[in-house]
Amino acid sequence: MATHLDLQEQEQLDQLKHFWKQYGNLITWTLILALGAFAAWNGWQQWQRKQAVEASALFDEVERAAQAGDADRAQRAFADIKERYPRTAYAAQAGLLAASTLQAKAKDEAGRAALQWVAEQAKQEEYKALARLRLAGLLIDSGSHDEALKLLENMPPAFEGLAADRRGDALMAKGDKAGAQAQYEKAYKAIPESQDLRQLVLAKLTALGAPPAPEAAASAAR
Structure with missing residues (x-):
């Protein structure tokens, strides 16, 4: 009986060896790719969160400058956010807010440039549309x-x-x-x-x- 079991186990072992020899590399690379994709996705999520936090801090700076009526400071903060985090919604929001602050201080060209950037570069369609509407108003006035x-x-x-x-x-x-x-x-x-x-x-x-x-x-x- 023991000999029969030994032979059965040996047969199963041989089948496993044959299977692994035939498919082992494929299984290994599939696992490597799956784990790599998960690690990349997780890293991307962490990077996105980091970008959002840092962009939010810069937007807060634009907002504080706007509340203080400091157009130059708002323009500098907007320049930073559009250079470092142009794909975030905060960049588009900062552009619209900076434009209002600049125009309130009669810095019309700088305000128009901020709106132009949002209209052309913002990744969110609603902000692009708002910038286009405001730019159109300026064009009509001119x-x-x-x-x-x-x-x-x-x-x-x-x-x-x-x-x-x-x-x-x-x-x-x-x-x-x-x-x-x-x-x-x-x-x-x-x-x-x-x-x-x-x-x-x-x-x-x-x-x-x-x-x-x-x-x-x-x-x-x-």
């Missing part, structure tokens, strides 16, 4: 109406109401009242009733002699 209209093309659907209002402003400044009215009507329908901007759009339509009909206004509100 008389670059066609450039503003081009900048407002292909906006994300969530920003279409705001973009339509801004396009209406650009067309109105060009003297195209019919085109402006069409854009304001589009904006009025797209902007939620709860937003104050909707009432401003209504005022613009009224000034053009084209306020929405009561039933149309009620339908848009619903």
Whole structure:
């Protein structure tokens, strides 16, 4: 009986040796790759967290500078964050905040440059859209109406109401009242009733002699 078991064990051992000889390298490399991928993923997660923490600290610096009205300090902090952490949401937020601070201190070129960076380099579509809207307003104010209209093309659907209002402003400044009215009507329908901007759009339509009909206004509100 013992001899039978010994022979069975030897046969199983031989089968295991044959299996390992045939598939051992494949199994080893599969395990190495799996463990390597896990280590890389874990390292990436840690790096991402480190980036977010450091970017947050720099954004806090931009925020403190903005609250103090220190445009130069805000600009320096934004330069640091966009150089070191350009892919983070904090970089885009810092650009928008720095732009406001710079413009409040009549540093228009620097403020515009900050918005331009966000519009072109931000990784988050919502921040890019906000920067484009604000840049378009500056372009309209400076008389670059066609450039503003081009900048407002292909906006994300969530920003279409705001973009339509801004396009209406650009067309109105060009003297195209019919085109402006069409854009304001589009904006009025797209902007939620709860937003104050909707009432401003209504005022613009009224000034053009084209306020929405009561039933149309009620339908848009619903």
